Amino acid sequence: MNADFFTYNRNQLVGLIKGGLIVMTGYTSMQKTADTAMYFEQESNFWYLTGIEQPDWQLIIDTARGKSWLVKPDVDMMHEIFDGTLSAAEASRISGIKNIITSKERDVLLRDQARKHSLVYTVDQPEYIKRANFIPNPSLSVNKKYLGTIFNAVQLCNKELTELRAIKQPIEIRAISKAVKLTGQAFESVKSKLNEYNYEYQIEADFSHIFRYSGAEGHAYDPIVASGRNGCTLHYVQNNSKLAKNKFVLLDVGAKVGGYSADITRTYAIGSVPKRYLDIHSAVEQAHHDIINLIRPGLLVEEYSRMVDSRMKHALREVGLLADLSDDETYRKYFPHAISHGLGIDVHDSLGSPRVFKAGMVITVEPGIYISGEGIGVRIEDDILITEKGNKNLSKLLSTAV
Numbered sequence: 001m002n003a004d005f006f007t008y009n010r011n012q013l014v015g016l017i018k019g020g021l022i023v024m025t026g027y028t029s030m031q032k033t034a035d036t037a038m039y040f041e042q043e044s045n046f047w048y049l050t051g052i053e054q055p056d057w058q059l060i061i062d063t064a065r066g067k068s069w070l071v072k073p074d075v076d077m078m079h080e081i082f083d084g085t086l087s088a089a090e091a092s093r094i095s096g097i098k099n100i101i102t103s104k105e106r107d108v109l110l111r112d113q114a115r116k117h118s119l120v121y122t123v124d125q126p127e128y129i130k131r132a133n134f135i136p137n138p139s140l141s142v143n144k145k146y147l148g149t150i151f152n153a154v155q156l157c158n159k160e161l162t163e164l165r166a167i168k169q170p171i172e173i174r175a176i177s178k179a180v181k182l183t184g185q186a187f188e189s190v191k192s193k194l195n196e197y198n199y200e201y202q203i204e205a206d207f208s209h210i211f212r213y214s215g216a217e218g219h220a221y222d223p224i225v226a227s228g229r230n231g232c233t234l235h236y237v238q239n240n241s242k243l244a245k246n247k248f249v250l251l252d253v254g255a256k257v258g259g260y261s262a263d264i265t266r267t268y269a270i271g272s273v274p275k276r277y278l279d280i281h282s283a284v285e286q287a288h289h290d291i292i293n294l295i296r297p298g299l300l301v302e303e304y305s306r307m308v309d310s311r312m313k314h315a316l317r318e319v320g321l322l323a324d325l326s327d328d329e330t331y332r333k334y335f336p337h338a339i340s341h342g343l344g345i346d347v348h349d350s351l352g353s354p355r356v357f358k359a360g361m362v363i364t365v366e367p368g369i370y371i372s373g374e375g376i377g378v379r380i381e382d383d384i385l386i387t388e389k390g391n392k393n394l395s396k397l398l399s400t401a402v
């Protein structure tokens with residue numbers, strides 16, 4: 001991604017917000033343990049508008065004048081020696097923003113702007129993140145509070161950013177396709193030597209090696225390598241168990257390339273598995289195929305969900321797990337997660353609860369059947385671009401076979 005891309009994105013946002021000032025911040029660095037920091041990942045909206053990958057930078061856009069500033073964080077000499085620093089020239093080159101100012105200059109600029117604009121736009125954590133059971137990066141709310149001390153009103157532009165990010169530009173589709181291609185190659189490599197592995201972590205290590213050796217940023221999310229019953233734990237990431245013979249291993253892995261994520265799942269057999277296993281796998285595989293065929297622009301999301309429920313209930317009935325198609329409780333027990341989510345900078349990229357599918361959206365399709373009592377967990381997941389005519393399965397080249 002280059003400065004033209006980030007500049008284009010800022011202009012698009014300015015086009016959606018009619019007048020006023022936008023002030024956004026990157027994430028701040030978080031503690032891992034003692035005096036070491038977590039591996040830093042930038043706030044996705046901030047990255048989308050600037051390309052800056054260092055903590056504590058800020059962005060100011062005067063939408064009326066079409067002028068932007070980047071605020072360089074105050075870094076003391078010790079931090080500069082230990083962590084390095086991003087120079088103003090480099091930040092300009094990455095973002096396409098010429099004006100780089102200090103935080104002191106920012107305070108003066110914003111007080112001056114507050115005389116012209118009573119309203120300022122920023123972003124905050126979306127509501128569903130606030131409800132989740134973890135502590136979000138504090139920088140967005142700190143910034144929002146700070147803006148509240150200067151401006152009469154602080155308004156959010158999360159919705160506008162989500163709307164922009166939901167429709168992928170050709171350059172973004174190329175980045176996602178690269179991530180998908182590399183992930184597919186890694187799956188093929190792992191599958192070709194499946195019988196040589198003894199532990200889940202050995203498979204994880206091969207994925208990590210292939211991603212980093214190829215120059216990818218790494219994993220887009222913590223990889224899931226789940227043998228046997230572990231496949232029924234949806235977010236199993238320990239990857240420490242011995243690989244059980246004559247059972248399934250479920251692999252949910254995606255590379256991050258050029259800032260964009262892949263998200264692919266396959267379920268493979270280690271040794272030879274009983275017919276029951278193959279029947280479950282085949283039920284998921286056929287549902288997966290049929291559900292992808294539903295996806296086209298203009299399809300109501302509500303209609304999609306209704307058709308998915310019906311298709312998945314029939315899959316469960318085929319393998320004797322659901323006698324009554326109206327029994328939602330049993331249905332949800334064996335298929336407890338969503339069928340699709342957006343994919344992009346974030347592995348769960350927000351689509352902003354759209355009413356209909358639109359060309360340019362990239363979503364996953366990931367049906368699964370999880371039978372804890374039998375130690376069988378099967379999921380198959382592909383990455384689908386919605387096109388003008390229908391859809392394109394970006395991960396189609398990777399076989400879904402066991």
Ligand SMILES: [Mn+2]
Pocket residue numbers: 263341364366381
């Ligand atoms: Mn997924």
